Amino acid sequence: MADSETPLAVHEPELRHHFDDSAQQFESSVLGMWVFLVTEVLFFGGMFGAYTVYRNLYPEAFASTSHFMNVTIGAINTAVLIFSSFTMVLSVRSAQLGQKKALIIFLILTLILGCVFLGFKYVEYHEKWVDHHVPGPGFRYEDTRYVHQAQILFFLYFAMTGMHAIHMIVGAGLLTALIVMAARNRFSAAWYTPVEMIGLYWHFVDVVWIFLFPLLYLIGHTK
Amino acid sequence: MNHHVISVKVYAAVFAALLALTLTTVAVSKLELGEFNFIVAITIAVIKATLVILFFMDVRHATSLTKLFVGAGLFWLAILLVFLLSDYFSRGWLPGPGWV
Amino acid sequence: MSTTLPFAATQAQPNYLNVDYGWKSWLFTTDHKRIALLYLFSITAFFFVGGMFAVGMRMNLLTPQGLFDHDTYNKLFTMHGIIMVFFFLVPSIPATLGNFLVPIMIGARDLAFPRINLISWYLYIIGGLVALGAVVQGGVDTGWTFYAPFSSTYSNTHVLITAIGVFISGFSSILTGLNFIVTVHKMRAPGMTWNRLPLFVWGHYATSLIQVLGTPVVAITLVLLALERFFHAGIFDPNVGGDPVLFQHLFWFYSHPAVYIMILPGMAVISEIVTCFSRKAIFGYSFVAISSIAIAVLGFLVWGHHLFVAGQSMYASIAFSFLSFVVAIPSAIKVFNWTATMYRGSVSYDTPMLYAFGFIGLFTIGGLTGLFLATMAIDVHVTDTYFVIAHFHYVMVGGMVMAYLGGIHFWFPKISGRMYPEGWAKFAALVVFVGFNLTFFPQFILGYQGMPRRYAHYPPEFQVLNVMSTAGASILAVGYLIPMIYLAWAWRNGPIAPQNPWRAKGLEWEQSPTPPPTFNFDRQPVVTEPAYNYSGEEEEEVELGG
Numbered sequence: 105m106a107d108s109e110t111p112l113a114v115h116e117p118e119l120r121h122h123f124d125d126s127a128q129q130f131e132s133s134v135l136g137m138w139v140f141l142v143t144e145v146l147f148f149g150g151m152f153g154a155y156t157v158y159r160n161l162y163p164e165a166f167a168s169t170s171h172f173m174n175v176t177i178g179a180i181n182t183a184v185l186i187f188s189s190f191t192m193v194l195s196v197r198s199a200q201l202g203q204k205k206a207l208i209i210f211l212i213l214t215l216i217l218g219c220v221f222l223g224f225k226y227v228e229y230h231e232k233w234v235d236h237h238v239p240g241p242g243f244r245y246e247d248t249r250y251v252h253q254a255q256i257l258f259f260l261y262f263a264m265t266g267m268h269a270i271h272m273i274v275g276a277g278l279l280t281a282l283i284v285m286a287a288r289n290r291f292s293a294a295w296y297t298p299v300e301m302i303g304l305y306w307h308f309v310d311v312v313w314i315f316l317f318p319l320l321y322l323i324g325h326t327k
Numbered sequence: 328m329n330h331h332v333i334s335v336k337v338y339a340a341v342f343a344a345l346l347a348l349t350l351t352t353v354a355v356s357k358l359e360l361g362e363f364n365f366i367v368a369i370t371i372a373v374i375k376a377t378l379v380i381l382f383f384m385d386v387r388h389a390t391s392l393t394k395l396f397v398g399a400g401l402f403w404l405a406i407l408l409v410f411l412l413s414d415y416f417s418r419g420w421l422p423g424p425g426w427v
Numbered sequence: 428m429s430t431t432l433p434f435a436a437t438q439a440q441p442n443y444l445n446v447d448y449g450w451k452s453w454l455f456t457t458d459h460k461r462i463a464l465l466y467l468f469s470i471t472a473f474f475f476v477g478g479m480f481a482v483g484m485r486m487n488l489l490t491p492q493g494l495f496d497h498d499t500y501n502k503l504f505t506m507h508g509i510i511m512v513f514f515f516l517v518p519s520i521p522a523t524l525g526n527f528l529v530p531i532m533i534g535a536r537d538l539a540f541p542r543i544n545l546i547s548w549y550l551y552i553i554g555g556l557v558a559l560g561a562v563v564q565g566g567v568d569t570g571w572t573f574y575a576p577f578s579s580t581y582s583n584t585h586v587l588i589t590a591i592g593v594f595i596s597g598f599s600s601i602l603t604g605l606n607f608i609v610t611v612h613k614m615r616a617p618g619m620t621w622n623r624l625p626l627f628v629w630g631h632y633a634t635s636l637i638q639v640l641g642t643p644v645v646a647i648t649l650v651l652l653a654l655e656r657f658f659h660a661g662i663f664d665p666n667v668g669g670d671p672v673l674f675q676h677l678f679w680f681y682s683h684p685a686v687y688i689m690i691l692p693g694m695a696v697i698s699e700i701v702t703c704f705s706r707k708a709i710f711g712y713s714f715v716a717i718s719s720i721a722i723a724v725l726g727f728l729v730w731g732h733h734l735f736v737a738g739q740s741m742y743a744s745i746a747f748s749f750l751s752f753v754v755a756i757p758s759a760i761k762v763f764n765w766t767a768t769m770y771r772g773s774v775s776y777d778t779p780m781l782y783a784f785g786f787i788g789l790f791t792i793g794g795l796t797g798l799f800l801a802t803m804a805i806d807v808h809v810t811d812t813y814f815v816i817a818h819f820h821y822v823m824v825g826g827m828v829m830a831y832l833g834g835i836h837f838w839f840p841k842i843s844g845r846m847y848p849e850g851w852a853k854f855a856a857l858v859v860f861v862g863f864n865l866t867f868f869p870q871f872i873l874g875y876q877g878m879p880r881r882y883a884h885y886p887p888e889f890q891v892l893n894v895m896s897t898a899g900a901s902i903l904a905v906g907y908l909i910p911m912i913y914l915a916w917a918w919r920n921g922p923i924a925p926q927n928p929w930r931a932k933g934l935e936w937e938q939s940p941t942p943p944p945t946f947n948f949d950r951q952p953v954v955t956e957p958a959y960n961y962s963g964e965e966e967e968e969v970e971l972g973g
Contacts, residue, residue, distance in 0.1 A: 121946070122537035122614075131390070132539045132613045138393050139605045142400035143643045149404040150647035150677050153411045154662070157673055160415060179353050183346060190342040193333075193383050200332050239660035252667035259660035263651065307383045311376045318368035322356035392612060403640045406727055410743075411676050414731065417742040 117295045130297055137301045141308045144271075148312050151264050155319065158256055165253035170324035172237060173261075174228055178321040181224050182313065188217035189310045196303045199286075202293035208286050211299075214306065215279040218272055225269050229262075238262065261320055268316060271309045278302045331388055341382045348375050442844065442942040457541035458945055463527035464842075465548050470523060471911070473514040473555060476562075478904065480507035485866075485897040491887045500883030501568035502584065508571025513593050514555050516823060517600055517685060520692035521607070521638075522551070524834045525631045527842060529607055531935040531943060532625045534616025534952040539609040547602040554596030561585040561592060570881060572682070575663030575674040579655040587656045590649040597642045597649075600688075604638030607631055616934070618954030625933055625958055626715050630695025633719035637684045637691075637726065645681035648674065672738050679730035687726040690790075690822060691719055693830030694761055697783050700837055701765045703931040704780035705772030708959035711764045718757035725754040735806050744803060751801035758794055762787060777929070778852040782833030785860050789825025793818055796871065811881075814874025820867045829859070832910065839914065840928045841935060844942040845921035851913045859906035865899025932959050 116126040123129040159166045195210030229238075236244035237258050245254040282299055285291065291299060352371040356364060381387045386397055443460045453461055483503045487493045493500065526544065530537055538544050561567060567589045569578040578586050611624070611632045651662060652674070661667035663674045702709045709715060731739055731747030739747075765787055774780070796818040799805050809815065839847050869892040874880075878889045885893070927936040935943075938952045956963060 122535065122539075122541065128613055132609050134389075135392060135396070135612060136540060136605060136609045138396045139608055139639055142396055142403075143601055143605075143639055145400040145404050146407070146640055147643035147647050149407050150644045150680075151651070152404075153408055153677065154651065154673060156408065156412060157415055157670065160412075161670070162668065175353065175356070179349065182349050186342065186345045186349065189345075189379060189383050190338060193338050194335065197332060197335070197338070200330060239658045241659075243660075252661060255660045256662050256668055259654070259658065259662055263654060267647075267650070304384055307379050310383075311379050314375045314379065315372050318352055318356070318372050322352060322368050323365050325356065399640075403727065407644065407680055410728070410731070411680075413746070414672075414676065414734075414739050414743040417740040419740075421741050 117292065118297075126295070133297050133301055134304075137304050141304065144308060144312075148264070148267065151260065151267065152315070152319075155260050155264065158253075158260065159324075162250070162253040162257070165250035166257060167324050168247050168250050169254050169257045169261075170321075172232075172235065173321045174231060175321050177224050177228050178317050181221050182317045184217050184221045184224070185310050185313050188214045188221070189307050191217060192303050192306045196296070196300050199291050199296035199299045200293060204286060204289070204291070207291065207296075207299070208283060211279055211283045211286060215276055215283065218276050218279065222269060222272055222276070225265065232258070232262075264316055264320065268309065268312055271312070275302070275306050275309055278305065331385075333382075333385070337382065341378050345375055345378060440940060441944060442940065443945050444844070444942055446945050455545070457537070457545055459526050459530055459538050459541065459544055460842075460943060460945075462544050462548055463523050463525075466518060466522040466526060466551070469548075469552060469555070470515055470519055473510055474907075476559070477507055477510035477515055478907070480504070480510065481900065482904070485900045487883060488885070488893045489897050491885050491890055493884045495883060497883045498568060501570075501881070502566035504881055505567050505570050506562055509558065509567070509589065509593065511823075512571055512685070512689075513596055514551075514558065516689040516827060518551060518596075518603070519689075519827070519831050520696060520834060521603055521631055521634055521688075522548075522599075524627075524696065524831075524838060525607065525634075525692060526603070528838065528935055529610060529628055529631055530614065531939050531947045532628050532933060533611065533614060533619050534934050534938075534948070534954065535610065535614035536946040536948070538606045539614055540606050543602050544606055547599045547606070550602070551596050551599035554592045554594070554599065556592075557595060558589055558592030561588040564588070572678060573649075573652060573674075574678075575652065575655070575671045576665065576669070579652055579663045579674070580659070580661075587653050590653050590656075594646055594649045594653075597646045600638045601642050604635035604642075607635040608639065611635075616952045616954055619934075620954075622713075623954055623956075623958050624716070626698035626709060626712070626719075627695045629716040630691045630698065630719045633723040634688050634691045634695075636720075636723045637688050641681040641684040641688075641727065643681075644677060645685075648677040648681070651677075672734065675734050675737055676730070679733045680727075683730040683733065684723075684726045686819070686822070687722050689827055691722060693786065693790075693827040694719070694758075696830045696834035696837070697765060697786050698761070699931075699933070700779045700783040700833055701768050702959045702961070703837075703929050704775050704777060704783070705769045706775075706961050707768055707772035708957075708961055709764065710767035710770075711760075712958065714760050715764050718760045721757040722754065725750065725757070729754055729801075732801055732806070735803050736810050748801055748803050752798065755794060755798055755801075758790075762791055762794075776853075778847075778849060778856055779833045779837035779929075781853060781856040782829045782836065785856070785863075786826055786829045786833065789821050789829065789863070793821025793823075793826055796821065809874050811879055812874035813870040813878050813880055816880050817867045817870035817874060820870070825863055825867070829863075832856070832859070835910075835914070837929070838935075839917070840924035841939075841941050841943070843918050843921070844924055845917050845919075846924045846928060847917040847921055848913050851909060855906055855909040855913075858902060858909065862899050862901075862903030862906045866896050866903050867899070869893075869895045869899075932961060 119126055119129060123132070191210045191213040195207050195214060198206035198210055232238055236242055239255050239259040239262065243255050243258070245251045247254070279302065282302055285298065348371050352368055355367050358364075360367065380397065386394060443458055453465065456462060480503050483495070484500070484507060487495050487500055487503070495503070526538070564585055567582070567584045567586055569582050569584070569586060573586070573590070611628060615624075654660075655662050661669045663669045663671050665671060698709060698715055729747055729751045731743055732751045735744050735748075765783075796814070800809065800815060800818060836847060836852055839845075873889055873892050873896075876889070878885055924941055926941045929936070934952050934954070939947050940949065
């Protein structure tokens with residue numbers, strides 16, 4: 105029968121008063137983060153639904169617009185993001201082993217790779233801007249048969265990749281916070297929960313891209 | 328916090344597999360396979376996502392509760408997509424003008 | 428086992444209310460009980476704002492030619508719907524009674540994430556202020572359902588700001604749900620198995636599942652709507668190839684389950700009240716518990732019944748119609764079980780029980796009329812008429828608001844440490860019941876006779892029933908005002924409550940002082956008996972006051 109005045113609090117780092125022990129606190133964090141990621145699945149899912157509807161309604165327009173997707177940048181970005189997930193798991197592993205320097209290095213690498221991704225995204229978006237493929241009053245499309253439908257499809261492209269990019273930017277902010285915390289010795293082999301939780305978030309954002317890449321860049325060319 | 332510390336080798340193997348699958352999906356997308364292009368691309372994406380979820384997010388060693396929530400999230404996404412698309416795909420199945 | 432403290436000592440004991448004073452101790456609190464009160468205060472304020480719009484609407488509908496022009500009236504019903512749905516009903520019981528009671532009922536010291544709980548309240552306030560900002564600047568006229576392409580392309584009102592306000596408050600809902608889910612899984616006291624969980628907790632758990640799974644979809648829908656307002660790409664505009672029905676699908680994927688967010692907590696409260704005031708364990712505990720989960724799951728499979736006349740395919744409509752019948756079954760199971768609980772129980776007629784009676788009857792009417800609407804052959808005639816309005820007000824107001832009032836009265840002693848005046852409370856309950864039925868029953872007839880909803884002016888033959896409805900609304904308004912007054916009075920001046928005035932079972936009554944201390948219990952509770960074990964302790968009841 106656990107008493108709330110347990111001396112466990114003395115031995116367990118970062119234990120908050122409403123938890124009985126670190127294991128309960130950690131498991132709660134993991135479950136909480138997964139519940140949050142489930143909400144994100146549904147959040148992006150709505151856009152995947154809209155995309156699927158329009159892709160099926162307008163297959164010719166979809167095939168037409170697919171030629172303007174930069175597969176090279178998309179593929180490079182996919183590799184970059186997968187690499188960043190790799191460095192992220194290595195940083196969590198370093199935290200597990202109490203290796204502060206390795207932790208910081210891998211976190212910095214992950215952050216850099218994330219920024220590389222965003223940099224390529226900017227290049228892509230700029231390309232679209234120059235081509236007048238950004239929805240709005242300035243939109244122009246080469247094949248006049250599909251102007252309206254193309255605008256809808258490009259709208260979904262920007263909405264989906266843009267929402268993904270926003271999540272990357274938030275992730276970059278979180279990584280920065282982790283780097284600062286790690287530098288200030290907040291983490292140890294006994295407690296590194298934020299590193300693992302933000303790692304889960306980062307991998308989730310990677311998984312979203314793993315689906316975005318083929319759906320937006322790879323299919324539709326060949327018809 | 329006692330968790331399994333996974334070896335760098337395992338992570339590196341998964342990483343290599345993910346890169347290989349990426350190269351594969353790009354290569355296949357250049358071939359003319361009709362409807363298969365979509366199926367192959369999605370299948371490869373599902374495999375990649377599964378690798379990330381099981382290995383990088385460590386769902387392999389997660390509690391049953393976590394696995395239940397992961398499954399529920401995917402199941403609910405399926406509900407959204409299947410029911411949504413069922414409307415669009417079943418339009419026009421009934422004969423006659425004015426029937427939807 | 429309950430302990431009684433002398434009255435003076437009860438007040439002198441440090442509890443969550445007197446442990447600290449000053450605005451900072453409230454605005455920066457992480458105590459779930461204080462956060463519940465912050466929500467209670469803000470939700471009540473929004474209820475009144477939403478009510479004011481209803482007053483405007485019912486005044487307008489006194490005469491066929493009305494008081495307002497169409498554009499103004501459109502704004503009135505839109506703002507009434509948006510505020511009542513998103514800023515009152517969705518948070519109502521979970522954020523107030525749920526926040527207060529869920530940790531105590533499971534024997535925990537707080538929710539799993541107390542700081543996220545506070546953030547959730549701030550998000551609610553910010554979202555609410557943004558939405559009120561839109562109101563103050565002239566409001567929105569699209570209907571609370573924001574149907575495209577009117578909302579996305581043609582409306583000249585403040586759609587974007589309102590959508591942002593609702594989006595922000597959606598996160599409040601998601602975080603509350605997330606918190607409850609983790610809390611119920613991870614923070615239960617020793618011996619508190621799933622089979623011993625109070626049905627109040629089961630109901631809130633099911634509600635939380637819906638909040639977490641459904642709200643993100645309306646969030647992305649509002650994002651797409653906001654982007655469309657900005658970029659005019661045409662995603663929902665049929666003139667340029669967009670599909671307005673897609674908006675409806677995405678919107679209702681959340682908004683139908685949302686109505687279950689709005690009723691499950693009410694059912695959860697009724698389960699607690701009925702068992703206590705029948706002094707009998709709930710009949711069919713497992714069925715009631717599982718029916719909450721069933722409603723949560725099945726509720727996601729029926730949204731197409733809002734699109735029967737929108738152009739949805741006939742086959743999809745048939746499937747959605749069938750599933751809408753199926754989802755009624757678990758609700759019916761609850762009604763049967765509450766009734767069976769009362770059978771051969773020792774029923775008393777305190778105010779919470781009066782509200783429970785009202786709930787059971789009115790929810791049944793509302794639910795059955797929902798089945799009429801689920802029947803496509805009927806729906807094509809009564810859709811978008813007052814029949815629909817009467818249906819959902821019967822379940823939302825006759826159901827949920829009555830449950831809310833019942834719950835507030837039931838747990839008022841626990842929350843405030845004082846008793847409310849029973850005479851006034853019974854009187855107000857009666858006024859609410861009479862006022863409610865006079866307001867909304869005529870609307871079933873109006874709808875059946877063909878009066879459309881969302882119309883500022885109507886043909887003269889509908890006037891008599893509209894006048895009755897407005898008269899009822901005036902009575903209902905009085906019925907809501909009376910508890911505001913006596914509860915506020917009783918908070919400071921009511922007689923001090925004993926620890927367990929209702930002699931109810933449950934950790935919150937038996938093992939937590941009244942009002943509770945900050946960490947809820949003086950010692951860690953251990954649960955050894957099933958829930959609602961009324962028959963087990965009749966012989967032990969020698970101590971007065973519980």
